[in-house]
Amino acid sequence: xxxxxxxxxxLLRLWLVSFLPAAWQPVIGALLSVVAxxxxxxxxxxxxxxxxxxGLARIQNRLGPNRVGPFGLLQPIADGIKSLTKEDIxxxxxxxxxxxxxxxxxxxxxxxxxxxxxxxxNMILVDMDAGLLFYFAMSASTELAVxxxxxxxxxxxxxxxxMRAVAQMISxxxxxxxxxxxVVMMTGSLSLTKIVAAQSGFTRGLPHWFxxxxxxxxxxxxxxxxxxxxxxxxxxxxxxxxxxxxAGYHTEYSGxxxxxxxxxxxxxxxxxxxLGATLFLGGWSAPFSFLTWIPSWIWFFSxxxxxxxxxxxxxxxxxxxxxxxxxxxxxxxxxxxxxxxxMVAGLWRFMGDGxxxxxxxxxxxxxxxTALGWGEMRRGKIGPRSYRYAE
Amino acid sequence: xxxxxxxxxxxxxxxxxxxxxLKNTVHCALALTVAFAGLALLFLNLDAQFAGFAQILxxxxxxxxxxxxxxxxxxxxxxPRDGVFSRTWLAGLLIAAGVFAVxxxxxxxxxxxxxHETAVPTVTVLQIGNALVSRYVLPLEIVAVLLTAAMIGxxxxxxxxxEGQK
Amino acid sequence: MTPLASYxxxxxxxxxxxxxxxxxxxxxxxxxxxxxLMLNAANLNLIAFWRYGPHPELLTGMMFxxxxxxxxxxxxxxxxxxxxxxxxxxxxxxxxxxNRMKG
Numbered sequence: 335x336x337x338x339x340x341x342x343x344x345l346l347r348l349w350l351v352s353f354l355p356a357a358w359q360p361v362i363g364a365l366l367s368v369v370a371x372x373x374x375x376x377x378x379x380x381x382x383x384x385x386x387x388x389g390l391a392r393i394q395n396r397l398g399p400n401r402v403g404p405f406g407l408l409q410p411i412a413d414g415i416k417s418l419t420k421e422d423i424x425x426x427x428x429x430x431x432x433x434x435x436x437x438x439x440x441x442x443x444x445x446x447x448x449x450x451x452x453x454x455x456n457m458i459l460v461d462m463d464a465g466l467l468f469y470f471a472m473s474a475s476t477e478l479a480v481x482x483x484x485x486x487x488x489x490x491x492x493x494x495x496x497m498r499a500v501a502q503m504i505s506x507x508x509x510x511x512x513x514x515x516x517v518v519m520m521t522g523s524l525s526l527t528k529i530v531a532a533q534s535g536f537t538r539g540l541p542h543w544f545x546x547x548x549x550x551x552x553x554x555x556x557x558x559x560x561x562x563x564x565x566x567x568x569x570x571x572x573x574x575x576x577x578x579x580x581a582g583y584h585t586e587y588s589g590x591x592x593x594x595x596x597x598x599x600x601x602x603x604x605x606x607x608x609l610g611a612t613l614f615l616g617g618w619s620a621p622f623s624f625l626t627w628i629p630s631w632i633w634f635f636s637x638x639x640x641x642x643x644x645x646x647x648x649x650x651x652x653x654x655x656x657x658x659x660x661x662x663x664x665x666x667x668x669x670x671x672x673x674x675x676x677m678v679a680g681l682w683r684f685m686g687d688g689x690x691x692x693x694x695x696x697x698x699x700x701x702x703x704t705a706l707g708w709g710e711m712r713r714g715k716i717g718p719r720s721y722r723y724a725e
Numbered sequence: 726x727x728x729x730x731x732x733x734x735x736x737x738x739x740x741x742x743x744x745x746x747l748k749n750t751v752h753c754a755l756a757l758t759v760a761f762a763g764l765a766l767l768f769l770n771l772d773a774q775f776a777g778f779a780q781i782l783x784x785x786x787x788x789x790x791x792x793x794x795x796x797x798x799x800x801x802x803x804x805p806r807d808g809v810f811s812r813t814w815l816a817g818l819l820i821a822a823g824v825f826a827v828x829x830x831x832x833x834x835x836x837x838x839x840x841h842e843t844a845v846p847t848v849t850v851l852q853i854g855n856a857l858v859s860r861y862v863l864p865l866e867i868v869a870v871l872l873t874a875a876m877i878g879x880x881x882x883x884x885x886x887x888e889g890q891k
Numbered sequence: 892m893t894p895l896a897s898y899x900x901x902x903x904x905x906x907x908x909x910x911x912x913x914x915x916x917x918x919x920x921x922x923x924x925x926x927x928l929m930l931n932a933a934n935l936n937l938i939a940f941w942r943y944g945p946h947p948e949l950l951t952g953m954m955f956x957x958x959x960x961x962x963x964x965x966x967x968x969x970x971x972x973x974x975x976x977x978x979x980x981x982x983x984x985x986x987x988x989x990n991r992m993k994g
Binding site for chain 3: 730734737738741742744745750753754757760761764767768771772773775776779780783784787788791792794795796798799800808809810811812813814816817818820821822824825828829832833835836839840843846848852853856857861864865868871872875876878879880882883
């Protein structure tokens, strides 16, 4: 029962490959997986754009797209045709080669990240020993693409947006890495399949996910903050802040290249949500022991879509931060807590089983969070916004 | 030698050459990242997976970004009027050519004693980690101190002078 | 030509390119880029020697390269900080124009 539906894609691939000579099988098998990834995630992207527009519309008390197809579900096809048929404008003074390479590099680098994500039991393209390192190496390469886009456009808004984006991505990459290192410390492996395997057990019907430990919960919260900033989503969407920078680094992009940027951003969101699910939410494992009969890939994709929903919800709820608030928050609040979390994880590892480590680790983390937050609030660095109205 | 090696070597050397020859400084920095990526792929070709990914993460993700930031902060993207090469370029070129001649002569001269194709070593990340905290623990600690010192130093050096005087 | 020799030749070529750039370019940042290229060429040598050397299981060359990558990152940060400070002081990054020791 488990193996049938659960392994349906793996078996399908094996069946398709079995028609070929043995020498070709590994290559064609890998190619099939690549094709599956390259088709699946853009399709998910199309679906997500409708959900995002619909969801934002509900939050803002409007209807959202409802003209094309039933409930506006065919809207992404119309959007796609529109962006394909639009004129591809390259500004006269732009650096044409770099201007062309930037979106391509972005999409390629983002797609590479999917190669190491385990999307279900035995559903991973390359089970690398250093998978997590590979993922972060690829996501670090996207920063350069953003810079290339902003610089090559020869537009002050683009350049400003790109500089903001790169500064923000560099700043939040540090907490992103440090909050993931906690998981590596506990599992002793950089391989994502081993990280999922370490979380797949159950005690009394409840899963061994890392989020259900003090350090895992703190790590997950900081990971979520860092990913929101890393993917330039609201409330950290300063790089493209429409009201101040037009559209940031993709102001000068039109037609298909703009669509590529749009695609790259959403794909980055998918892959980083998938990584978060893998690191903290047990990857493809089921949340309760009596639900293990549901195929593993359904769990992975529902966790992924749940995080996408949270992204959309945050975008509809929170106002944009200011640049100095953003930087202060990263370096003075998230980073110290991440470093402390590393120590707490070490403590947890060496205190052995028992309720004592739960109390001590939680007290340290909550205490540090409260003290740090209170201190920053008092100095007025982080805190509620103050508004000055016209007299 | 394999076909892959020649492609990667050509890519790396072309990236390096472009980084040193192009007029526009930002183009130089982008060519430099091509050279870095080529080197990372060469590392992977040498079965050093961990070093290759570390190379991408550190060089393309951090050093290249730092370089382009520095270029933009110093208005370096404007090409200077009086050429991009120094007055003493001929001497520099001769020195570099001499160095290459000596190195190449040494490598070619020792081809016979150099080891031939060996078995592919299998290195897991676990082994690297164990080595880092056992045999190489002192270098690791020293690197940690060095990085901290460099970070503080870089921040102090790049800070505004005026704020210090006030 | 053994594989090790070809890797060493590529590294030597890259090192010389970096050296030539560091010695001939006027812009201080490009001199730093040249130095980075030289460091990377040395890393390639280390990894190649690790791969084809007698004891790859000891990881010596690879560890050396990993430490060298970390040190090079520190070097780049400090070097670029210095360049920015010089630019703030002298309003130029042209090394030929920096011919006074007096501020």
